[in-house]
Amino acid sequence: MTYRRLALLPCVLLLSLTLAQAQTNLLKNASFEELGGNGFPVAWGAHCTGGATAGAITEGAPVGQNAAFIKKVIDGTSHVAAIHQFVPTEPNTEYLLSAVAKGDGLLFLYEYDANQKYLRNRNGVRVSSESWMPIEAFIKTSDDARYCDIRFEIYGKEREGQGWVDNIFFGRTPERLGPPEKIACQFNQDTRQISLTWNHAQLADVNAFCIYRSRFPDVGVSTVRSQFPNVGVSTAPHAIVKDCSWTDQDVPADWPRVFYSVVALSTPTNQLGHLPEPAEVSLLPPGPAAAPVVWTTSTMDKVRLFQEPPIRQPQSINLVMAQNETESSQVAVHAAGGPIQQLNATCSTPCQRDTGAAEPRLSPAILQVCYTQVARPRVPGADPGLWPDPLPPWREPVDVPFDATQSIWFQFTTAPDCPPGDYTATATLTSTSGLNVNIPINITVFDFALPTTPSYQSAFLIWENHLAKAFGLKHGTPEFRALHEKFYWFMADRRLLPSRLPVPVTDPEAVRFLNDPRVNSVSLPGGWLKVNVPVLKAAADRLRELNWLDKAFVYCFDEPNREQYQQCRELGEAIHQVGADIPVLLTEQPEPELYGAIDIWCPQLDACKWDVIAERRAAGDKVWWYTCIWPPPPYPTYWVDDIGIAHRILSWLQAYHDIRGVLYWNVTYWHKKDEKGQLLPTNVWNDPEVYPRGNGEGFLLYPGNHIGIDGPVSSVRLEILRDGNEDFEYFELLRQRLIAKGTSAAEIEAKIRSFITPLASNLKEWGRDPEALLQQRRLLAEAILQLK
Structure with missing residues (x-):
């Protein structure tokens, strides 16, 4: 980013101050120029708790003299820092909400009814930028607003930071400016300077031009906005200029090409105009093309389709694993000198190192990393563009565009009776454009096996209406049931059980599922929000008769507020009247008002109070946990744009706190909804923000019919979660072997935590280095072997 060029912003945006307020802006003092006697912007209010502050700055504003700021601190009492203004609006009307902002902050709105009673909050646009940038969101008000x-604002007790904002516009959505015309680029090979010129048919309405520059086509604003027309730009411009020309004087020397997007900025509203196709300039010198770059890396390394190759480029795969485990490594192929045609990947059968004999109980698989468009990153520091996530089986050769990187996973699974020892195999990469690379694979299988039955329970829900719509099937038909069963076993193989069986628990077919050693968790029907005594009793009696009730629970209510605690207590007591041995699960932290009615507490990560949890465990209660749209980073998430180790470290923290169950609200939330709650056609393969405010929130699987697979397709996130679940079993094996030796509970806890504390001290502070985690895992395995 060329920050010095952004110093032009105050002068080129100055004109917008008066025009924005003179037209359709519903906000008063939108540029904070008028200050009261206390120095606070007139017509604006502050909502700050604890040590949080908000106010005005009188230097460095991009528009006029003043701008507003918010500052959020972590002091135990501060949960919000906000500046706000209350305005009347029309119902069912589309508005533009825009501003110029920098730092951290969310620009959004609350809706209120005619009596000024709070209704709901509406998503807006987040800024995370070191320099001033235009931001915008389009919001259609609700019928009752x-x-x-x-x-x-910045919200959350665990959040801290500062944000600045200026020239906020809120008004009826205007017509967007057209794109610049006739963008011409001239590259001077000697000076490596690039001159850009363009025209615009609406110059009188243009306040300035924002220039976005990137080495890769997916980071440019054009790619984002052309696919997601209602999404604002997620990156700050490289430069903002007033004229229809600009010279780039600092093109990085190692870039083989550069992309430019020139976007008009509207005078009255700060709204970005329509986007032209990005202009591409080749910077390759004359001469032979560079060879493709190949390297191996951990699967926790999310290698994006467009990113620079690392300096270190190892070319071998080295895995260690237990019996009855699945482990993977990743090979990345970068098309450095030109596109790669028909890249293909194969893997030989693993053989014993000493004898050369093939080992069928160590089976390989190859997975193709596919990429999804993250338009609005939700993780601080993450960039928009194409992120790796869909992970289908490798089925046919693929083409790799110039300067792009294709990742390939090589995955190995050991049978429970796979002989321990050292094995070798070879991964081979070829292409019709001349690539031919062999990657040596070395695998050590430990002399211990992971249990087939997970050592914890789980409830990773499958929403059957989304499943049926995605595959065009009717719920309840034999075809749907067969599909549902594919998804169920797919999750079971990853040690994450869906909460419901594909058949009723009282159905004779349920025996086939509940007898399977992979299945240790099932939600009983008849207890959600209201107790249906006959249904619940029949289900509980059936499982009790077959000695399976220890696998069951009743998920009775979701995330109650304090006013709903009495309803939850009554639900729990009613369920216990049907059967005192029926466990009742509630997604809430332990609260005294609910003691005795709830058997399984399932708090969000940030709501875990460990002293209270210890008391409830001593009383005989169980504790699970879950994450969903909240809490955000630095807590670990399941989001596409979070780093890979975030998904795996959560299982290590689960072992640290001895959490015996995990829940996730949905693994198949594939469709956005209209205003009436009806499911809309959504291509989740290319739009991961199906549920607002989280890329990949609500789904860990992809509908395979999008690529001709009649069943589930995994994700990078789910396979990393699988690895974490297997890591948890390592800790459980260590625990059981220490118990067998007569080790005290305190010593066992200390021993387990000794492997985790080098990586993580709590749920917010954990290491980002995948290699450090893998090293601790190897040490953990050695400790298990020593106790055999």
């Missing part, structure tokens, strides 16, 4: 509270 009569007022809106426009807010720029």
Whole structure:
């Protein structure tokens, strides 16, 4: 980013101050120029708790003299820092909410009814930028909305940071400016400077031009906005200029090409105009093309389709694993000198190192990393563009565009009776454009096996309406049931059980599922929100008769507020009247008002109070946990744009705190909804923000019919979670062997935590280095072997 060029922003945006307020802006003092006697912007209010602050700055504003700021701290009491203004609005009307902002902050609104009673919050746009940048969101007010509270804020007790905002616009959505015309680029090979010129048919309405520059086509604003027209730009411009020309004087020397997007900025609203196709300039010198770059790396390394190759480029795969385990490594192929045609990958059968004999109980698989468009990153520091996530089986050769990187997973699974020892294999990469590389594979299988039955329970829900719609099937038909069963076993193989069986628990077919050693968790029907005594009793009696009730629980209510605690207590007591041995699960932290009615507490990660949890465990209660759209990073998440180790470290923290169950609200949330709650056609393969405010939130699987597979397709996130689940079993094996030796509970806890504390001290502070985790895992395995 060329920050010095952004110093032009105050002068080129100055004109927008008066025009924005003179036209359709519903906000007063939108550029914070008028300050009260206390120095606070007139017509604006502050919502700050604890040590949080908000106010005005009088230097460095991009528009006029003043801008607003918010500052959020972590002090135990501060949960919000916001500046806001309350305005009347029309119902069912589309508005533009825009501003110029920098730092951290969310620009959004609350809706209120005619009596000024709070209704709901509406998603806006987040800024995370070191320099000033235009931001925008389009919000259609609800039918019952009569007022809106426009807010720029940082929220959350665990959040801290500063944000600045200026020239906020909130008004009827105007017509967007057209794109620049006739963009011409001239590259001077001697100076490595690139001159850009363009025209625009609406110059009188243009305040400035934002220039976005990237080495790769997916980071440019054009790619994002052309696929997602209602999404604002997620990156700050490289430069902002007033004229229809600009010279790039600092093109990085190692870039083989550069992409430019020139976007007009509207005078009255800060709204970005329509986007032209990005202009591409080749920077390759004359001469022979560079060879493809190949390297191996951990599967926790999310190698994007467009990113620079690393300096270190190892070319071997080295795995260690237990019996009855699945482990993977990743090979990345970068098309350095030109596109790669028909890249293909194969893997030989693993053989014993000493004898050369093939080992069928160590089976290989090859997975193709596919990429999804993250338009609005939700993880601080993450960039928009194409991120790795869909992970189908490798089925046919693929083409790799110039300067792109294709990743390939080589995955190995050991049978429970796979002989321990050292094995070798070879991964081979070929292409019709001349690539031919052999990657040596070395695998050590430990002399211990992971249990087939997970050592914890789980409830990773499959929403059957999304499943049926995605595959065009009717719920309840034999075809749907067969499909549902494929998804069920796919999750079971990854040690994450869906909460419901594909058949009713009272159905004779349920025996086939509940007898399977992989299945240790099932949700009983008849207890959600209201107790259906006959249904619940029949299900509980059936499982009790077959000695399976220890696998069961009743998920009775979701995330209650304090006013709903009495309802939850009554639900729990009613369920216990049907059977005192029926466990009742509630997604809430332990609270005294609920003691005795709840058997399984399932708090969100940030709601875990360990002293209270210890008391409830001593009383005989169980504790699970879950993450969903909250809490955000630095807590680990399941999001596409989070780093890979975030998905795996959660299982290590689960072992640290001895959490015996995990829950996730959905693995198949594939469709957005209309205003009436109806499922909309959504291509989840290319749009991961199906549920607002989280890329990949609500789904860990992909519908395979998009690529001709009649069943589930895994994700990078789910396979990393699988690795974490297997890591948890390592800790459980260590625990059981220490128990067998007569080790005290305190010594066992200390021993387990000794492997985890080098990586993580708590749920917010954990290491980002995959190699450090793998090293601790190897040490953990050695400790297990020593106790045999």
